[in-house]
Amino acid sequence: MRPLFLKYDNYIECRLCPHLCKIAPGKRGICRVRQNTGDRIELLTYGVLSGRSYDPVEKKPLYHFFPGYKILSVGSYGCNMRCDFCQNWNISQKSVDSLKPDTDPDRLADEAASVPDNIGIAFTYNEPVIWFEFVRDTAIKIREKGLFNVMVSNGYINRDPLGEILEVIDAFNIDLKAFNEDFYSKLAGAKLEPVKESLKAISKAGKHLEITTLIIPGKNDSVDEMESQAEWIAGELGDETPLHLSRYFPMFKRNDPSTPQETLTRLYEAASKRLKYVYIGNTRGESGQDTWCSKCGTIVTMRSGYNIRLMNLSETGHCKKCGFPVYRNFTLPFREVR
Numbered sequence: 142m143r144p145l146f147l148k149y150d151n152y153i154e155c156r157l158c159p160h161l162c163k164i165a166p167g168k169r170g171i172c173r174v175r176q177n178t179g180d181r182i183e184l185l186t187y188g189v190l191s192g193r194s195y196d197p198v199e200k201k202p203l204y205h206f207f208p209g210y211k212i213l214s215v216g217s218y219g220c221n222m223r224c225d226f227c228q229n230w231n232i233s234q235k236s237v238d239s240l241k242p243d244t245d246p247d248r249l250a251d252e253a254a255s256v257p258d259n260i261g262i263a264f265t266y267n268e269p270v271i272w273f274e275f276v277r278d279t280a281i282k283i284r285e286k287g288l289f290n291v292m293v294s295n296g297y298i299n300r301d302p303l304g305e306i307l308e309v310i311d312a313f314n315i316d317l318k319a320f321n322e323d324f325y326s327k328l329a330g331a332k333l334e335p336v337k338e339s340l341k342a343i344s345k346a347g348k349h350l351e352i353t354t355l356i357i358p359g360k361n362d363s364v365d366e367m368e369s370q371a372e373w374i375a376g377e378l379g380d381e382t383p384l385h386l387s388r389y390f391p392m393f394k395r396n397d398p399s400t401p402q403e404t405l406t407r408l409y410e411a412a413s414k415r416l417k418y419v420y421i422g423n424t425r426g427e428s429g430q431d432t433w434c435s436k437c438g439t440i441v442t443m444r445s446g447y448n449i450r451l452m453n454l455s456e457t458g459h460c461k462k463c464g465f466p467v468y469r470n471f472t473l474p475f476r477e478v479r
Contacts, residue, residue: 143301145273146182153177157273158221158297159335171330172271174219174237186217187275191232192266195256197447200424201270201293204432205468206312206349207260208442209449212291213253217264217275221297223330224318226357230393233267238426246275253267260313261288270298273306280309296339297331303342312349314385315340319354319361320370328360337373344378349469351383353422356390356400356408367408371415377406381417381435388423436465 147154155162155170162170164177174186179281192213198207201213218240220233227233253262262283264276269292278289289311295314298306317336318329325333346460352374356362374382386408388400405421409429421429432442434453439462443450453461458468 145302148180153182156181156299157302158270158299159332160221160297170221171223171438172219172221172268173234174217174271184272184274185237186219186240188244188271189217189237189240190243191216191235195259197261197449198208198260198291199447199449200446201263201265201291201314202387202420203291203312203314203349204385204420204442204444205228205349205351205449206291207289208215208432208468209451210260211256211257211258212260212263212267212289213249214263215249216264216269219271219329220268220295221271222268222295225328225394226389226397227356227393228355228390229266234393236313246279249279250286250288253283253288254286257290261290261432263293265291265293268297269294270296270302271342273302276371277305277309280306284309295331296336296343298335298339300338300342303339306393307343307346307348310348312351313343314351314353315343317352317354317370320366321361324361328357337377341359341377344382350378351385353385353387355387355389356405357395358400358404360397362400362404362408364407364411369410369416371419375415378416383418383420384412385420385422386412386429388421390423401471432467434460434463434465434467436460437463439463441467454477 145156152163152165155175160171166177166179169176173205175182176185195211196214198210198212200454269276283290291312292310293314293460300309322333325331386405390399409419409421417435430444433440439453440458441453455461459466
């Protein structure tokens with residue numbers, strides 16, 4: 142793998158993400174957690190946690206990766222985007238000057254392995270791309286325990302470090318914030334194309350992939366844009382790639398009204414024309430929650446919040462009626478979950 146930074150006379154260029162921050166001695170990049178220490182880029186948050194919790198894997202959200210099981214979720218601080226609507230702004234934009242390490246990869250792996258029905262660890266809450274060294278080291282330890290690694294990310298990472306991450310991460314949920322460049326530039330301080338390239342690389346590597354789009358009224362809620370997004374996902378990633386449409390609530394610097402339920406329903410219907418598994422999240426509505434076999438239409442999962450009931454499935458996640466592999470990642474003992 143190529144180095145994560147390049148040294149020049151007056152600065153070091155960070156090569157982790159597409160920003161390619163040129164960082165002067167003692168200064169930090171856009172993410173606020175990677176600092177030029179004089180001869181290298183140092184991760185200031187190695188072992189620093191903002192939170193840890195045992196969550197349903199559906200909360201990531203991952204609906205097609207061991208549904209009904211739990212996963213140890215951990216996160217840190219900082220982000221390499223500047224979304225003015227960030228739902229976790231209190232940790233993504235927080236200063237790390239006074240924070241101290243409170244864990245290490247071995248301790249987290251031991252903890253994850255000690256809890257029944259826990260499938261592994263999810264790197265989430267803030268942006269795990271910028272936590273690269275800690276994510277990599279911990280994921281290796283998790284693999285040694287026979288468990289799985291999940292990454293919930295904005296996908297804003299360069300090809301070489303993503304290649305290394307792909308060696309140790311089993312499942313991804315990537316936040317595809319919109320399907321227009323203007324949105325990324327003005328609202329997130331980033332670019333769309335690198336995220337699309339990351340999605341294609343994850344899919345090509347055969348990793349489990351699901352996508353989430355937070356729907357913000359007037360910004361990324363047009364039917365035309367959703368149709369284009371769904372068409373691209375189906376063509377480049379496969380029409381069985383699950384897409385989660387999540388309801389927006391006013392947060393951080395943005396005060397737009399919450400996403401209307403009818404908007405989510407309209408976009409759900411538009412995306413469902415090209416994609417077999419579309420879901421609606423972050424809402425109390427009952428529609429857009431359950432999973433049907435895309436081949437024969439038999440219901441295989443009923444969801445009410447995080448109450449999950451699996452049915453009509455074999456032990457390997459195949460539809461009992463037609464044999465179609467609805468869930469392709471079942472390797473743990475299957476049991477009905479209520």
